Amino acid sequence: MKNGHEAEKKELFQKVRDVLRDRYWNKLVFGARNTLSKDKVSRPVHDVFEYVYSAWESDLDKRSETAYSGSVFLYSVLKGTGRRFTSDVTEANELHEVGKELASFVWEKLEKSSSGKDVRNGDGTLAEIWYQFSEYLWEEFKSVKFRRMEEEK
Amino acid sequence: MSRVNIIRKQMSGIKKICLFVLLMLSLSVFFLPVINADESSIEDEWLNDPHNHPDDIRVIYIKAYQFGFDPEIIEVNKGDRVIFRIISEDVTHGFFIDGYTPSPVDQKIVIEPGKIIEIGPITFDKPGKFKIRCSVTCGPLHPFMVGDIKVNPNFTYYSYLVGTLFVGMLTLVYVRRGPENKMLGISLEKEIDLLRVRGIGPILKRILQWRGFHFAVLWPSLLIFAVVIVAGFVGNPVGNKNFSIAVVWILWFALVEFMILLAGRTWCTVCPLPAIGEWIARRRLCGVHNVRKWFALKLKWPKRLNNMWLGALLFLTMSLIIPWLVTRPVVSGLLFVVLIAVGTILYITHPPRNFCRSVCPAGAYIGHDSNASIYSVRARDKSICDKHKAKECIRGSPEGYGCPWKLYPGGHDENTYCGQCYECLKSCPLDNMTVKIRMIGKDLAHMAAKAKNKFDEAWMGFIRFTLGVFYILVFFGPYSWIRDWGNMGVNFGANLASIGLLTPGVEGVVNWFKWAIMVAGVALVAYPAVFYTFSWFSKKVAKTDQPTKHIFLAFSYALIPYIVFIWAAFAVAILLVFWAYPITAFSDPFGWGWNLLGFKFKWDPFIPQSLPYVLASLSIIGMALAINSTYNIARKMLGGHDKAFRATSVMALLHILVAIAFVWVVAG
Numbered sequence: 001m002k003n004g005h006e007a008e009k010k011e012l013f014q015k016v017r018d019v020l021r022d023r024y025w026n027k028l029v030f031g032a033r034n035t036l037s038k039d040k041v042s043r044p045v046h047d048v049f050e051y052v053y054s055a056w057e058s059d060l061d062k063r064s065e066t067a068y069s070g071s072v073f074l075y076s077v078l079k080g081t082g083r084r085f086t087s088d089v090t091e092a093n094e095l096h097e098v099g100k101e102l103a104s105f106v107w108e109k110l111e112k113s114s115s116g117k118d119v120r121n122g123d124g125t126l127a128e129i130w131y132q133f134s135e136y137l138w139e140e141f142k143s144v145k146f147r148r149m150e151e152e153k
Numbered sequence: 154m155s156r157v158n159i160i161r162k163q164m165s166g167i168k169k170i171c172l173f174v175l176l177m178l179s180l181s182v183f184f185l186p187v188i189n190a191d192e193s194s195i196e197d198e199w200l201n202d203p204h205n206h207p208d209d210i211r212v213i214y215i216k217a218y219q220f221g222f223d224p225e226i227i228e229v230n231k232g233d234r235v236i237f238r239i240i241s242e243d244v245t246h247g248f249f250i251d252g253y254t255p256s257p258v259d260q261k262i263v264i265e266p267g268k269i270i271e272i273g274p275i276t277f278d279k280p281g282k283f284k285i286r287c288s289v290t291c292g293p294l295h296p297f298m299v300g301d302i303k304v305n306p307n308f309t310y311y312s313y314l315v316g317t318l319f320v321g322m323l324t325l326v327y328v329r330r331g332p333e334n335k336m337l338g339i340s341l342e343k344e345i346d347l348l349r350v351r352g353i354g355p356i357l358k359r360i361l362q363w364r365g366f367h368f369a370v371l372w373p374s375l376l377i378f379a380v381v382i383v384a385g386f387v388g389n390p391v392g393n394k395n396f397s398i399a400v401v402w403i404l405w406f407a408l409v410e411f412m413i414l415l416a417g418r419t420w421c422t423v424c425p426l427p428a429i430g431e432w433i434a435r436r437r438l439c440g441v442h443n444v445r446k447w448f449a450l451k452l453k454w455p456k457r458l459n460n461m462w463l464g465a466l467l468f469l470t471m472s473l474i475i476p477w478l479v480t481r482p483v484v485s486g487l488l489f490v491v492l493i494a495v496g497t498i499l500y501i502t503h504p505p506r507n508f509c510r511s512v513c514p515a516g517a518y519i520g521h522d523s524n525a526s527i528y529s530v531r532a533r534d535k536s537i538c539d540k541h542k543a544k545e546c547i548r549g550s551p552e553g554y555g556c557p558w559k560l561y562p563g564g565h566d567e568n569t570y571c572g573q574c575y576e577c578l579k580s581c582p583l584d585n586m587t588v589k590i591r592m593i594g595k596d597l598a599h600m601a602a603k604a605k606n607k608f609d610e611a612w613m614g615f616i617r618f619t620l621g622v623f624y625i626l627v628f629f630g631p632y633s634w635i636r637d638w639g640n641m642g643v644n645f646g647a648n649l650a651s652i653g654l655l656t657p658g659v660e661g662v663v664n665w666f667k668w669a670i671m672v673a674g675v676a677l678v679a680y681p682a683v684f685y686t687f688s689w690f691s692k693k694v695a696k697t698d699q700p701t702k703h704i705f706l707a708f709s710y711a712l713i714p715y716i717v718f719i720w721a722a723f724a725v726a727i728l729l730v731f732w733a734y735p736i737t738a739f740s741d742p743f744g745w746g747w748n749l750l751g752f753k754f755k756w757d758p759f760i761p762q763s764l765p766y767v768l769a770s771l772s773i774i775g776m777a778l779a780i781n782s783t784y785n786i787a788r789k790m791l792g793g794h795d796k797a798f799r800a801t802s803v804m805a806l807l808h809i810l811v812a813i814a815f816v817w818v819v820a821g
């Protein structure tokens with residue numbers, strides 16, 4: 001059980017990383033004036049966590065809200081890259097799909113916990129996952145960026 | 154009511170006096186204070202014209218009464234010089250002939266009871282049909298106190314008759330050549346992406362995609378609506394002096410007709426009725442919820458009501474009481490309060506726009522008719538929608554709500570239920586929704602092909618179509634008895650105080666039922682029956698084995714452009730004759746003599762003599778569009794050109810006949 005869960009988590013982490021790398025990080029503007037923070041790098045994931053948490057807390061419908069979270073993910077990416085729309089339907093589909101998966105993952109975690117509060121700040125499951133996630137994405141981002149800078153040289 | 158001409162000819166003076174004395178004696182018991190000797194002598198004096206007019210002058214005796222003229226229809230010959238000798242039977246009236254008497258602002262002709270007014274001589278040098286109108290507010294139906302004067306030979310009428318036949322035939326000749334997917338020579342495939350038009354496009358796009366847009370247009374309309382309701386209850390009981398009547402039943406009613414043609418359901422964009430409910434349910438005025446929790450019960454809308462029937466029947470019901478509705482501010486005020494209450498409550502119990510889709514009578518007809526509009530909200534590129542999985546236009550996104558009309562905007566191919574809220578323009582992350590301008594009637598053929606059991610839409614069409622013709626006859630025709638029937642008697646509920654106090658009487662109620670049966674009978678039974686018969690014939694002539702029912706329902710969609718043009722004709726008539734009322738109402742909303750904006754206009758019809766031409770021309774355009782639409786529908790339904798053409802020629806006969814009837818009503 002524990003291992004299954006870990007595997008699932010790892011797979012999801014990678015999926016999110018891939019889509020962020022292809023659709024988000026490479027469109028973020030590097031430069032002196034844009035300080036890139038951990039926060040910005042994992043922003044879309046953060047937004048989905050936030051949204052799912054409040055939707056779950058408000059007793060909304062899981063199916064429709066996790067689907068909606070896909071759009072939250074997509075729009076977070078669009079906003080982060082300074083866009084209002086995308087003209088690429090594949091991009092929209094991909095981001096939505098991954099966002100949705102992420103959201104169901106989070107939702108299920110919430111369902112398993114007894115009350116929202118402890119998940120969020122207390123004993124840690126969700127807070128912990130979020131922490132791991134952002135650390136992971138930050139590391140990945142740095143390596144991607146590093147690789148890119150190498151290539152550019 | 155005495156029919157003057159007959160009496161004048163047939164009764165000798167003595168007989169008349171004897172009879173009159175007898176009558177007086179018997180009646181005086183009841184009406185002692187009302188009738189006095191003066192009036193009878195006035196009538197005598199009126200008929201015994203003392204002047205010795207020159208031979209070439211004709212004297213015409215007219216009696217004005219609430220709400221008409223006796224005789225209803227006057228015929229003169231071109232070149233006649235006429236003196237009108239007029240008295241009033243009841244209250245003070247006015248007298249105005251389209252195109253012949255001076256503007257009532259410069260020189261108002263007033264007919265007081267007990268006085269004889271002589272007008273003229275007027276030389277009738279322009280042939281045609283002209284309206285005699287009352288120019289002094291004389292009671293609830295005053296605005297529709299109309300008589301006809303025909304200056305023979307009525308060339309206008311004859312030439313429009315010929316014109317109707319000619320255009321009808323021409324359209325048939327045109328479709329005989331088998332134009333595919335075209336409407337009167339213009340391709341139905343051509344569309345203009347309005348939001349990509351240079352200059353205006355990007356500006357419009359920004360406005361429509363701006364989240365504040367809806368709120369920005371709603372609050373002014375809500376404000377106007379509030380004034381409408383308040384004016385309805387506390388304002389001047391005389392309809393044409395009251396904001397609620399002047400702005401809703403003249404300005405709104407007319408503008409909506411043009412709006413339908415040019416901008417589809419734009420009314421629904423700014424409609425205040427569901428707005429409050431929508432704000433409450435969304436818990437937002439402009440923005441999108443950060444958590445999608447609604448303040449609403451989210452009950453399921455009954456499937457049986459998920460169509461146009463309720464709206465259509467409410468529209469018909471409103472039409473049955475239209476003579477009160479458009480002349481009694483209180484009745485209008487009450488109606489609007491009920492509508493906004495129901496609109497608000499239903500949004501909270503059954504969100505989102507089920508009220509607009511299935512209940513609102515205005516929504517029903519505007520939605521139905523807007524299928525003949527040149528305006529449409531559509532996906533820019535349908536293939537993108539096909540590939541797109543998330544479909545935020547249905548579900549909503551952080552930038553916009555999912556379609557509140559329960560549609561899939563990406564797949565739109567008709568206007569019926571698209572309320573033009575532009576949420577899809579905001580919610581689509583691919584910027585794939587836009588406004589497309591196209592030729593009238595683009596969607597009718599595929600709508601008709603899908604119409605297998607949509608009786609609601611067909612009957613909405615019949616109701617709209619017959620009422621359009623009927624209204625022109627009732628409100629701008631010479632027959633005052635029809636108006637009286639609908640009105641439940643002359644002065645029933647004439648003002649605020651008498652609502653409920655004054656009963657219409659048995660006769661009034663019986664008459665109203667006659668009127669209701671007549672109107673509803675024509676709209677719901679007679680015209681559909683005729684239409685069915687023609688559909689059956691066209692099936693025979695086309696030699697197709699499609700069931701008559703399908704052909705009948707499908708061909709009813711061809712009426713939509715016709716309807717829009719007939720109602721546009723009605724709208725033109727209202728605006729040209731009554732334009733002064735709504736403008737003045739903004740300056741003096743309650744009819745209390747205010748002058749807020751510093752202007753006031755008196756009733757002064759604007760080139761009313763042009764009405765027969767304008768109205769007849771509009772109906773001819775409608776007819777041509779209907780014939781061509783029938784062909785497009787038939788072509789899609791029956792397959793080949795040959796069958797389609799044969800079916801069309803039968804239906805064209807009906808459309809031409811109706812157009813001729815219309816030309817008779819307005820010009821004959």
Ligand code: SF4
Pocket residue numbers: 532537538539541543544545546547562563577580581582583584585586
């Ligand atoms: S309109 Fe936009 S959101 Fe709707 S299906 Fe088409 S592309 Fe997707």
Ligand SMILES: [Cu+2]
Pocket residue numbers: 218219220245246247287288289290291295298
């Ligand atoms: Cu009058």
